[in-house]
Amino acid sequence: MKKKIILTASFIIAILVILIVLANLLKKEENENNRFRILTSFYPIYVMTLNITDGANNVEVSNMAEHLTGCIHDYTLNTSDLRKFENADVFIQNGKGLESFTDKIIELYPNVKIINSAEKVDNIIQDEEVNAHIWLSIDNYIKQLNEVTEQLVNLHPENKTVYTNNKNIYTEKLNNLKSEYETLNISKNKAICLNEALEYLLKDVGLETTTIETDHEQSTLSAKNLKSVIEQIKQENIKVIFIDKNDSDKTADTLAQETGAKIYNLNSGMSGNDNKDDYLRIMRENLELLKNIEF
Numbered sequence: 001m002k003k004k005i006i007l008t009a010s011f012i013i014a015i016l017v018i019l020i021v022l023a024n025l026l027k028k029e030e031n032e033n034n035r036f037r038i039l040t041s042f043y044p045i046y047v048m049t050l051n052i053t054d055g056a057n058n059v060e061v062s063n064m065a066e067h068l069t070g071c072i073h074d075y076t077l078n079t080s081d082l083r084k085f086e087n088a089d090v091f092i093q094n095g096k097g098l099e100s101f102t103d104k105i106i107e108l109y110p111n112v113k114i115i116n117s118a119e120k121v122d123n124i125i126q127d128e129e130v131n132a133h134i135w136l137s138i139d140n141y142i143k144q145l146n147e148v149t150e151q152l153v154n155l156h157p158e159n160k161t162v163y164t165n166n167k168n169i170y171t172e173k174l175n176n177l178k179s180e181y182e183t184l185n186i187s188k189n190k191a192i193c194l195n196e197a198l199e200y201l202l203k204d205v206g207l208e209t210t211t212i213e214t215d216h217e218q219s220t221l222s223a224k225n226l227k228s229v230i231e232q233i234k235q236e237n238i239k240v241i242f243i244d245k246n247d248s249d250k251t252a253d254t255l256a257q258e259t260g261a262k263i264y265n266l267n268s269g270m271s272g273n274d275n276k277d278d279y280l281r282i283m284r285e286n287l288e289l290l291k292n293i294e295f
């Protein structure tokens, strides 16, 4: 009799354990189904979104072009990129035409909402082309942050408080960074820039920069162009050439050799250590570099 009771009790316990495990599995699946899945286009937008969503419930942030070290403009989508759109609720992009594949995404994944971070940002136009590389201007970056936060709150109101608080915290950090930049005293100096992604930063610090369109230093300048830039450097006694740290420095080297100007590697922030404070780190490194230049 006693043995029978023990057996029955063990049986009931076993059933209970199975039920608890099943319930937990179902709950986990439900949580995963309820997750708000955010996909960002590339690194600057990814870092911004990590800040906005920090500590938010039921949110997953992933970066589409996660292995890209250069610029997303002229980027070709691969099958692994496309797969990431299958489960995404929203795609956050820079905008201003930098992501040239957006039409394809709208066609293939009509249910994915698209946020354009650059919606309210004024842009520089050079040779009738919009310079879409806006994020290295801290003011622009703050406008992008506001736009993305506002749109995320609309699409996912349950996290309104978290998103808004995070945006305020991040804005304060960015304003501090801006104050540090305001101590820089290099305006009115002249420089040559061979990477259009650096143009907004150089404009912000007041440099009189001539930006040469080089597709991020990937294209070689024609002999005629090269000659006219060399002449300009000599005539205006320009001592500084800016490129990005990931650029090929072929054109810059030629210019430096011909004129004695010096090459400086700034960071346009298109890749990094995946930390949410990485934009601040990169911009502080740029600031240190700019402080120590002899114009």
Ligand SMILES: [Zn+2]
Residues within 6 Å of the ligand: 071, 072, 073, 133, 197, 216
């Ligand atoms: Zn670009």
